Amino acid sequence: MTKTRFLKKLILIILFFNFSVVRANTIQKCDSLIKVGVEAMQKKEHVKSLEILTKCKILAEKNKWYKQQFLAINNIGSNYFLLLEYGEALNYYLQSYTIAIKYLDAKHEMIVLNNIAIVYTKENKFEKATEYFLKAYAIAKERGDKLKTGMYALNLGNLENDKNNPNKARKYLEESITLLKDNKQFLIMAQICLANTDLLEGKFVESRLKGLKLLQNKFYDGNNDARISLLNIISKSYLKENNYEKSLLYANKIFKENPNLEDKIKGFELLAEIKFKLKDFQAAFHYKDSIIKLNEKLNEINNSKLFENSKVKFEIQNYKNEIVKNEIKIRNNKIIFLSTVFFLSITVIFIIIFFRKQVIAHKQKKLIAEKNEQIISLKLEKERSEVKLLEDIMQDKQAVYKIEQEQLKSEVEKRNRKLSAKALFLSEKNNILEKLLVDLTQISLVSKDQKLMKHVDSLRSHLKNDDEWNSFITHFEETNFGFLSSLKSVHLNLTANDIRFITYIYMNLSNKEIASLLNIAPESCRKRKERIAVKLGLSDKTKLYDYLTTFK
Numbered sequence: 001m002t003k004t005r006f007l008k009k010l011i012l013i014i015l016f017f018n019f020s021v022v023r024a025n026t027i028q029k030c031d032s033l034i035k036v037g038v039e040a041m042q043k044k045e046h047v048k049s050l051e052i053l054t055k056c057k058i059l060a061e062k063n064k065w066y067k068q069q070f071l072a073i074n075n076i077g078s079n080y081f082l083l084l085e086y087g088e089a090l091n092y093y094l095q096s097y098t099i100a101i102k103y104l105d106a107k108h109e110m111i112v113l114n115n116i117a118i119v120y121t122k123e124n125k126f127e128k129a130t131e132y133f134l135k136a137y138a139i140a141k142e143r144g145d146k147l148k149t150g151m152y153a154l155n156l157g158n159l160e161n162d163k164n165n166p167n168k169a170r171k172y173l174e175e176s177i178t179l180l181k182d183n184k185q186f187l188i189m190a191q192i193c194l195a196n197t198d199l200l201e202g203k204f205v206e207s208r209l210k211g212l213k214l215l216q217n218k219f220y221d222g223n224n225d226a227r228i229s230l231l232n233i234i235s236k237s238y239l240k241e242n243n244y245e246k247s248l249l250y251a252n253k254i255f256k257e258n259p260n261l262e263d264k265i266k267g268f269e270l271l272a273e274i275k276f277k278l279k280d281f282q283a284a285f286h287y288k289d290s291i292i293k294l295n296e297k298l299n300e301i302n303n304s305k306l307f308e309n310s311k312v313k314f315e316i317q318n319y320k321n322e323i324v325k326n327e328i329k330i331r332n333n334k335i336i337f338l339s340t341v342f343f344l345s346i347t348v349i350f351i352i353i354f355f356r357k358q359v360i361a362h363k364q365k366k367l368i369a370e371k372n373e374q375i376i377s378l379k380l381e382k383e384r385s386e387v388k389l390l391e392d393i394m395q396d397k398q399a400v401y402k403i404e405q406e407q408l409k410s411e412v413e414k415r416n417r418k419l420s421a422k423a424l425f426l427s428e429k430n431n432i433l434e435k436l437l438v439d440l441t442q443i444s445l446v447s448k449d450q451k452l453m454k455h456v457d458s459l460r461s462h463l464k465n466d467d468e469w470n471s472f473i474t475h476f477e478e479t480n481f482g483f484l485s486s487l488k489s490v491h492l493n494l495t496a497n498d499i500r501f502i503t504y505i506y507m508n509l510s511n512k513e514i515a516s517l518l519n520i521a522p523e524s525c526r527k528r529k530e531r532i533a534v535k536l537g538l539s540d541k542t543k544l545y546d547y548l549t550t551f552k
Contacts, residue, residue, distance in 0.1 A: 034075065037075060041078060097112045204240045231257070239270075265295065268287045493535060506548045
């Protein structure tokens with residue numbers, strides 16, 4: 001049976017080995033790859049980023065990890081957006097939007113909706129952009145997400161400005177300013193957009209004052225895009241009021257902010273417009289020529305980017321082809337593996353059948369052996385019953401013997417206490433005789449009588465106080481083992497007389513009995529007991545005998 005179980009386990013291990021290998025590609029591995037892919041995108045290493053994210057996408061699709069699949073596809077779209085491939089970006093964003101709606105929550109949905117809207121904005125498809133921005137805005141509002149609602153309101157306001165709808169823009173921008181008051185970066189962006197709204201509505205002074213105030217904010221140090229936007233607004237406000245000198249002053253400041261090609265083109269368009277108003281046509285046409293040159297340069301850059309994008313696409317396609325080849329290779333290896341497992345399983349099944357027959361034969365032999373064992377077991381059971389009966393009789397006898405032993409022990413202890421009392425009594429008699437002999441030797445008639453003194457010395461030699469006391473102590477310790485040693489270890493200040501008196505109390509003798517043994521008055525005995533209680537540090541409520549019994 002043990003061998004059969006082992007073989008079954010072996011088959012299970014072989015069958016699930018392939019599953020274990022697949023599970024090695026965990027969600028955690030996929031998450032870490034997405035992180036690396038996003039970091040590569042931020043460093044503008046788009047080929048590397050797209051390769052990593054494509055790998056994550058395939059892995060997530062295979063394992064139905066929808067969150068990871070969404071993040072991989074969405075970030076692939078972001079790579080193409082940064083490469084100015086808006087069509088490809090939109091395609092991937094729409095794929096991630098489908099996954100978000102079908103498998104994920106509204107949080108993921110509104111993220112991709114915003115991305116889709118930004119793509120449509122870049123392609124100047126403002127109606128489509130508005131549609132998707134509004135969807136993202138509605139979800140954020142429903143979820144009670146103030147930051148996201150403020151951001152999407154800011155995007156809508158900016159879009160309405162681009163569509164030349166300043167009234168609608170103002171509504172969204174004022175809402176965004178209220179919601180983004182705790183986020184300085186987005187708050188200032190909203191204020192810049194609101195200044196632009198004032199300009200579109202013909203509120204040139206208000207627009208300019210807001211722009212000038214915002215321009216003084218230290219937040220813009222190193223943020224050229226924001227400063228360029230503000231300088232544009234201020235210059236245009238002066239232009240609308242026909243204050244061409246001021247307009248020209250702020251237009252020229254744009255070029256000190258190291259603008260990109262697109263901002264330079266807008267700057268030259270503004271300068272050309274101002275020069276036309278000033279009827280300086282030569283300068284105006286000069287700026288127009290600069291615009292043409294910059295547009296040609298921009299086209300060259302865009303063409304270069306398109307070439308680079310094509311190169312990236314080609315490399316990504318190659319990478320996908322490599323993945324397909326690897327998949328085919330893995331599939332072929334899996335077929336070989338499964339074929340091996342199949343033939344191995346057949347072999348194992350034959351082995352199991354063989355061992356099963358062996359097991360059945362073994363079982364039959366075992367059944368015969370078990371029947372014989374049952375017969376022997378019944379005989380043994382009978383013998384055990386008889387032995388049990390004898391054991392019960394022996395236990396009863398042992399119980400009686402134990403009771404008798406306890407009685408004898410109690411009797412011995414009783415006698416020991418009597419012997420101890422007698423020994424103490426003899427010891428105290430010796431003390432009294434010793435005192436008498438001392439008193440006799442102090443009488444002059446006795447001390448001068450040599451014969452009488454000889455008898456006194458003889459009596460004294462027969463007195464063995466120490467031996468008597470030591471003998472009693474030994475006997476007392478045998479009866480009350482460990483009492484005196486425990487007491488002395490706690491109370492080091494006790495004298496030999498104190499210990500002698502305590503032994504009487506521990507033996508539960510009355511004051512009268514102790515007084516008789518010590519040849520003192522009961523009142524003296526009581527006072528001595530009180531002194532010892534004080535020496536032991538006992539309170540008035542604690543009885544001396546009760547305290548001494550704790551040292552058993």
